[in-house]
Amino acid sequence: MKTSELHSLFLTCHSACTDTRSIKPNAMFFALKGDNFNGNTYAEKALEAGAKYAIVDEEKANTSENTILVDDVLSTLQKLASFHRSYLNIPVVALTGSNGKTTTKELINAVLSQKYKTTATVGNLNNHIGVPLTLLSMTGVTEIGIVEMGANHLKEIEFLCRIAKPDFGYITNFGKAHLEGFGGVEGVIKGKSEMYAYLIENDKTIFINANDKIQVDKTTEAHTYTFGNSSNNNDVNINFIKAQPFVKSKYKDLEVQSNLIGDYNFNNIAAAVTIGNYFKVDDTAIKTAIEHYTPTNNRSQIITKGTTKIILDAYNANPTSMQAALLNFEKQKGFKIAILGDMFELGDNAKTEHQNIVNLVESLSIDTVYFLGDNFYNTKIQSEKASSYPSFSTFKSQLNTDSLKDSNLLIKGSRGMALERVLELL
Known part of the structure; x- marks a missing residue:
């Protein structure tokens, strides 16, 4: 079955799912395989639980008119998600980084949702399965998509960008994370910068922290929208005031008191403010979004x-x-x-x-x-x-x-x- 044909069927479904324990009525179930499980064996159960279609890649699981046999379920999921993203043709903001990805994503979503109908990565579903599921969760109502991307090896961010086709990107930082997979800090920088390479290649916009030399050096050939303190010539000036323990900052003439501890969260807040400013969210709405965000899920x-x-x-x-x-x-x-x-x-x-x-x-x-x-x-x-x-x-x-x-x-x-x-x- 062609991806376009499968997509037509997907549009009649209400969601995409890979776990029979969370099946919703009229979902499209993808029978993924792992080291310790085989989703094909659960296809019939998924249909019984309310799924409209089950995508399988083993002949023995192709047991009804509602099962669809493909060569590889994971590849089909990824191709369908990329096709759906192009079909919707909405702005997509992608972000990655060594630290602060999920908090920054939540802040960006909080800010942009003050003006737009957004769909963002849930939790940290940011890998080769999570990114496609995020894209498939976007609907005709979605005005801006926000996609978090994680990686622990080279070429992963590049691959995820090819699927999600972001129009905008932000890298929180380059730190000592996943050193085993990346082979050291230089590998981390190279791996995360694959997002920059995609955005530059496709003439897209990159949000950067002007105080981060690596970000500045890696984006000299890019369309950039910068943030930093008022001593620099940036598109957005935002200043750190204090973190005792919650971060307080100043944007234009507004003091923004967050519920986030630690001065290391200042850049996460600043990025969200900057992206909100780019998308013309009202200043007071930006302040409201930041001040009402409360961290969850064991994060600070x-x-x-x-x-x-x-x-x-x-x-x-x-x-x-x-x-x-x-x-x-x-x-x-x-x-x-x-x-x-x-x-x-x-x-x-x-x-x-x-x-x-x-x-x-x-x-x-x-x-x-x-x-x-x-x-x-x-x-x-x-x-x-x-x-x-x-x-x-x-x-x-x-x-x-x-x-x-x-x-x-x-x-x-x-x-x-x-x-x-x-x-x-x-």
Whole structure:
């Protein structure tokens, strides 16, 4: 079946789905395969649950007039999504980066939705499956699409851009993330910059932070729309005021008080303000959007339990984001305790990067530090204020929870460490 023919059928459906547990009536089900599952075996169940069509790539799963046999389900999903994106012909803003992607995406969506009907990536569905599903969630009502793109290897961003065909792009930063897959920081820069290459090649617009030398140097041949402080000649001037602990900034004559902690979130806010300005969102509406956004999903959440004030930043971690979180945390007033988990996907750099974090922590004014995970457990710790545990269960069995009372508590680690479990101990 041609992609155009499949698309005609898709337009009669209400959604695209890859999981029978979340099937909605009249969905188009895509029977994807993985190392430990085969969606073809669930095609019949998907139809019984209300799916209108099931896309399969095994003959034995092609059992009814509502199953559609294709050569490869994943490739079909991607081609259909790209076709749908062209069919809608709406502006698409794409973003990637080492840190802050999802928060920035949420802020951009909050700002643009003040004026437009937007469709944005849900959560962090930002890979070769998530991006197509995001595109297929856009409808004729959508006026602007916002697509987050993640990657841990070279050529992934390039591939996702070919699918999503963005008209605008923004890279939050270039940090020490996924070093194992990218082969080092230079690989990270090269991989993320694949978005720049696509946008330049197709004569599109790039939003850049004028204070980031890498962004500036990589976009000399591009159509750019810049932001920075008022000392520079930018399209948008926005100034950082303070983060005690929430970021406050000034845009034009408006002071914008966010619910985001840490000065590292200033650039995420500034990018959203800038993109809103480009799309002519009213200034007061931009301010309203930023001030009403509250982080969720373990990303820099502020939680109070009894006398303990918690910064829960347990969604993910890499050396760059860990350093930023610690430097911000040191500025907090009162007794400070940090519970830090291993950082994953660092490859050969893991030992050095974990030791660097230990060294940093020992130099900061943080009263007590608990390191969790094999990588941190194998570092050299010299300070009496710090201790390490090979696993969460070991830490849990030895922790005196009363020691966490009357304190500021930072919880940060990679997703696999699931450090939000600390909340259950309080």
